[in-house]
Amino acid sequence: MKLRMVLPLILAALAPTLAIAQSTPVTGAPIVSSQERTNTNAALDERQARDWGLQPDEWARYRQLMQGPLGIHSPNLDPLTALGIEARTDEERRHYAELQVQAEARRVEKTLTYQRAYDAAWQRLYPTLQRVDLTGTTLANGGSLPSVRLAVFVKESCPPCEQRVRQLQSEGATFDLYMVGSRQEDARIRQWATRVGIDPDKVRERAITLNHDGGRWLSIGVQGDLPAVVREVNGQWLRL
Structure with missing residues (x-):
């Protein structure tokens, strides 16, 4: 039998099989409609x-x-x-x-x-x-730098305050800075931070925060002059 006569016969024999294969859905993976995905994304956005x-x-x-x-x-x-x-x-x-x-x-x-x-x-x-402090980070006085977040109280026209903050930043400390006597003026804190050289990226990443004191320094009851670097231990604020 000639080739051109055989091919139509083969295709005719395979036609039912091809039709079945084309009509059979792929199994093994759940089918999620676009509406379901939209609802899931909306619920996630709402929760966040x-x-x-x-x-x-x-x-x-x-x-x-x-x-x-x-x-x-x-x-x-x-x-x-x-x-x-x-x-x-x-x-x-x-x-x-x-x-x-x-x-x-x-x-x-x-x-x-x-x-x-x-x-x-x-x-x-x-x-x-x-x-034992395994971080390898130490303070200038030889003590270990706590792994928890610090609170640092400063004021304007205070060279020791500026020096202490520069030191903490260079050591990679994370801390919340509070300016005493800022009069709730954001510009006052921003100008001070710029002069001291606080890295804006660290502020954006919340590694360092800039805050008005708002009476916090007096409320924690720590004695001494500024600057003050403190941390809370067992409910009490301790000066470092």
């Missing part, structure tokens, strides 16, 4: 917005901002910082600043609460064993 204390439209604006130049230059910005930097009015800027202060206060409180639990556990389990 709620975690940051934001409304859905604010979260949408944050996502939009991070897709532009801000996200390219600072890809790790948190939502509150991003929205605060790109605030359209003074009221918006104050709003996001207050949300960020509240979030930072909660974070610090959680960190300190865990630190107290850790210190208590160490004292309970190994009361006679001295802890």
Whole structure:
């Protein structure tokens, strides 16, 4: 039989099989509709917005901002910082600043609460064993630099304050800086930080925060002149 007569016969025989193969759906992986994916993404966005204390439209604006130049230059910005930097009015800027202060206060409180639990556990389990700092970071006076976040109190026209902050930054310490007597003027703190040489990237990343004292220095009851570097241990503020 000639080849041109055989090919039609083969194709005719295979036609039912090909039709079945083409009509049989691929199995083994769940099929998720675009509507289901949209609903899942919307639920995730809503939860994340709620975690940051934001409304859905604010979260949408944050996502939009991070897709532009801000996200390219600072890809790790948190939502509150991003929205605060790109605030359209003074009221918006104050709003996001207050949300960020509240979030930072909660974070610090959680960190300190865990630190107290850790210190208590160490004292309970190994009361006679001295802890060793494995970070390799030391202070100028020879002591170990605590791994927990520090609070640093400074004031204007204070060369020792500037020197101490430069030292802490060069050592890679993470700390919350409080300016005593700032009169709640943001520009006063920013100008001081610029003069001292605080790295803006560390401020954006929250490794260093700049804050008005607002009476905090007096409330913790630590004695002595400024600058003061303190940390909370077992509910008490200790000067380093």
